[in-house]
Amino acid sequence: MAHRPLVFSGVQPTGNLHLGNYLGAIMRWVALQERYDCIYCVVDLHAITVWQEPQELVKSTREVAAALIAVGIDPRKNIIFNQSQVPQHAELAWVFNCIARMGWLNRMTQFKEKAGKDRENASVGLFAYPTLMAADILVYRATHVPVGEDQKQHLELSRDIAQKFNNDYAESIAGNGHGTEYFPLPEPLIEGSATRVMSLRDGTKKMSKSDPSEYSRINLTDDADTIAQKLRKAKTDPEPLPSAVEGLKGRPEAENLVDIYAALSGSTKEAVLREHGGAQFSAFKPALADLAVSRLSPIAGEMRRLLADPAEIDRVLADGTARAAAMAEQTMDDVRDIVGLLRKR
Numbered sequence: 001m002a003h004r005p006l007v008f009s010g011v012q013p014t015g016n017l018h019l020g021n022y023l024g025a026i027m028r029w030v031a032l033q034e035r036y037d038c039i040y041c042v043v044d045l046h047a048i049t050v051w052q053e054p055q056e057l058v059k060s061t062r063e064v065a066a067a068l069i070a071v072g073i074d075p076r077k078n079i080i081f082n083q084s085q086v087p088q089h090a091e092l093a094w095v096f097n098c099i100a101r102m103g104w105l106n107r108m109t110q111f112k113e114k115a116g117k118d119r120e121n122a123s124v125g126l127f128a129y130p131t132l133m134a135a136d137i138l139v140y141r142a143t144h145v146p147v148g149e150d151q152k153q154h155l156e157l158s159r160d161i162a163q164k165f166n167n168d169y170a171e172s173i174a175g176n177g178h179g180t181e182y183f184p185l186p187e188p189l190i191e192g193s194a195t196r197v198m199s200l201r202d203g204t205k206k207m208s209k210s211d212p213s214e215y216s217r218i219n220l221t222d223d224a225d226t227i228a229q230k231l232r233k234a235k236t237d238p239e240p241l242p243s244a245v246e247g248l249k250g251r252p253e254a255e256n257l258v259d260i261y262a263a264l265s266g267s268t269k270e271a272v273l274r275e276h277g278g279a280q281f282s283a284f285k286p287a288l289a290d291l292a293v294s295r296l297s298p299i300a301g302e303m304r305r306l307l308a309d310p311a312e313i314d315r316v317l318a319d320g321t322a323r324a325a326a327m328a329e330q331t332m333d334d335v336r337d338i339v340g341l342l343r344k345r
Ligand code: TYM
Pocket: 008, 009, 010, 011, 012, 013, 020, 021, 022, 023, 024, 025, 026, 043, 046, 132, 133, 134, 136, 137, 145, 146, 147, 148, 149, 150, 151, 194, 195, 196, 197, 198, 206, 207, 208
């Protein structure tokens, strides 16, 4: 059965959004709204899988919603809301907890990284994180999921869950008039020159909110001086930039800066090296800083404007919630029939 194309993606409200979130995901979400119906979710229930200060969480949820609007996602044309407002996500996640196998979740590298050495002390929520993610996507029966490279394994798991649900309940799915397959197998959209933006301090580590060094990342709200300073201090090697892509081999920091430049300018690594090949970093870094400031400072300005009126952000989220909940409840009605849970009366 062909499923109607629908895009879903999510972002956690855990502190500042950074250049990796922007280039790897959110910037690309803007373009997708021209071609697809899109649902973008601030995933606060995922955030609390590790400790969050309550006041900070509320603040970050509004900030991330503001960032989505500020980058150019139109909340009238798309759905923007926060996850905890639509309880069907958690409800479907429970059903998926009963579909997914312990062995599948045990293989998740993000859990291993986040739990660290003390796995016994990690929350059950952190372990079950990927089943909630599958529920986020599949409660809308979404078909396309634009994310950065680091979410690839979670999306494969979402596909496995959808497939196992379709297989386990095949008879009931057919019996309830849903054909041979109830859930689509969602496709990851991992595209562009910056699907994995690396730390500015270490080109082998991904840029991340949890890195203790502020100099490892550029935040969407950093001012021009901070952006220039962070790029000036970014780790590089002593060689000039090569003229061809092969010359970036074994030079992760150089490659990262070229990738960032390419993604920010909407071009390719090849084109960036044609223009800047042979340049020293002392010349390339200020050019990159100018480009980054020209792209990011209008977003930061728009975020400040939106955050001055939190009630308006709450209205946008409430409107998105109402539209999302109507779709999600339809799916849950079907799922209750398929699984054999009495329907709500
Ligand atoms: P989160 O909040 O960590 O990141 C949001 C998006 O940013 C991408 N990203 C990066 N891309 C390139 N380079 C980086 N250094 C970088 N760091 C982050 C992420 O890949 C992501 O696309 N589990 C998800 C949130 C989520 C979700 C979902 C996503 C919850 N439910 C359903 C898609 C569909 C997460 O933690 O993203």
